[in-house]
Amino acid sequence: MDERERALGAAHRLATEFLGTLDERPVWPRADLEEMLGAFGGALPEHGADPTSVVEAMARLADPGLVAIPGGRFFGFVIGGTHPAALAADWLVSAWDQNSGSSKLTPTTVAMERAAGQWMLELLGLPDGASVGFVTGGQVANFTCLNAARTAVLARAGWDLATRGMRSSPSLRVVVGADRHGSIDRALRFLGFGTDEITVVDADDQGRMRVEALETALTDGDGPLIVCLQAGEVHTGAFDDFEALVPVAKRHDAWVHVDGAFGLWAAASPSLRRLTAGMAQADSWATDAHKTLNVPYDCGMAIVRDPADSIAAFRTGGDYLIYSGLDPWDVTPELSRRARGVPAWAVLRSLGSSGVAELVDRLHTNAVAMAVGLADIPGLEVLNDVVYTQVMFRLESDAATRALGEEILAEGTAAVTGAEWRGRAALRCSMSSWATTSADIALTVDAFRRLIFEVHSHTRG
Known part of the structure; x- marks a missing residue:
């Protein structure tokens, strides 16, 4: 040996x-x-x-410093536990050591990524032929899509960004919802947009963009336009009304981008697909397979309806590089990278379309069960409509809510993370792991029931 x-x-x-x-x-x-x-x-x-x-x-x-993220009771942030097929495939990815930017250099891993991308388009009901770029995560997926969007809408206005740059370009408008994820603003900052340049549209009590507010916002301006919608608000799990919002944006010739880091996968479930109705009419979509699909970290997907828009934004030069039409480095910011799409291929092949639907349904069922259990605890209030995988809750005071969050982490049964919703402290439980069972939910609810007594004693004392 x-x-x-x-x-x-x-x-x-x-x-x-x-x-x-x-x-x-x-x-x-x-x-x-x-x-x-x-x-x-x-x-x-x-x-x-x-x-x-x-x-x-x-x-x-x-x-001592490791977190039990792969287990069934990690409910913090939105982090899935790695599926066995994805974990094993990821080990092989490291052993194979393929630089997966070019199909000429590494045809096996590029083929697996292309197949996985096609499967995802089918599962999510997105346009056949769209480009699927495998990137590091949801943040870079949003950046990648919005970079393609910026290049495309400026081209429509007669401006070639690749040759003329941004300095004297037409003024570009970006419209977002009030409860968008922070990765949207961060991606826009990477692209040169300050917060003062972003138009924020009002949202309802669940974080969904208001249709009439979008109409008003778009009527008040002109010029190249990008509208960012959301599939799965990170606190409530709510989905924007794509059937109503996308046509409004399209009437104003907007590029529509959907941030669906974990929510895009609702489209794979026949029982939850209604949440994404109209989503396929957008121009780009961002998601993150380490969340709902349960692959290891480093596997986001940037999906763009027209691959030509991706190529215009990302194709590079270099006489030593080998081009073959549409390679991974044509649709993402990277040249050299690991074959991050291979674990996605493995978990999709392991589950099949019915298995993916069953996984998504189970995550939702677990979230509903958690909400029911928590709502049965005196003094604890569930704050959101549990339409997908997120459960947000609180005690009567901010101090007690924050103390409960600290106690559950110290006690060790489960992990939930803190949030703030409409100016008040909250705790957020995200159902993202294939490993979570009904027993995990029962253990977690029992732990909260025990800990609330201690929290009340401390905060009132």
Whole structure:
């Protein structure tokens, strides 16, 4: 057995041991950053070490600072637990070590990504032939789509962005909802737009853009236009009314972008597809497979209706590069990258269309069950209509709500994260993991029921 085999064997054993602890270990880490820096930092040793011993020491030192994200009771942020097929495929991606920008260089992984992209278009009811660029996550997916949008709407106005730049370009309007995700503003900042240049449209009590408010906003201006809509508000899970909003935007010749980091996948479920009605009439869509599809991190998708718009924004030069029509580096910001779409291919092939629908339905069912259990606890209020996978709740005061959030993390049964909704503190539970069971929900509800008594005692004392 050579050095590589020994190191891989140790990694497999240690990974299996970690995954075997998920049901019992505290969900939140038991060490902070300073402790982990103490474990891993210090001066770089002068002499190296055997790879196997490095892997074994790494796992031992890391354990207190690891979060049980792959388990069934991590409900923080919107983070899925990795599906077995995706995890195994991801290991192979690292072993294969393919630079997956060009189909001429790495035809296997590019073919797998192209197949996975086509499957996604079919599952989500999006236009056949759209470009699917695999990027790092939802943030870069939004950036990638909005970059294509900026290039395209300026081209419609007779402005070639690639040659003439932005300095003297026509004034471009960007319209967003009041409850958009922060990654939209951040993507726009990357593209040169300040917050003063963004038109914000009012939203309802669930975070859905108001149709009449969009109509008013678009009537008040002219010029190249991008409208950003949302599939799955990050606190409430609510979906914009695409059937009403997209036609309004199109009447004003807008490029319509949909941020659907986790919500786009509702279209794969026959019972939830109604939430995305009209979404396919947009021009671009962003999503993140590490959320609802449960692949490892580093797998967002930027989907653009017309691949020519992606190519106009991203195709690069270089006489040493090999072009073949439509390669990954033609539709994303990267040249060199790992084959991040392979785990998506693996989980889609493992589940099939019915399995994806069942996964999405199960996440929604779990969210409803969690909301029902929490609402049965005296003094706890569920704040949103649970239409998808998000549950938001609070106690009677901000102090008690924040204290409850701290207590559940310290107690260790589950992880939920804090939020603020309409000026008041809240806690947010996101159902994103294939591993969550009804027993996980029951354990979490029981933990909250126990902890609320302690919180009331402290905050009232």
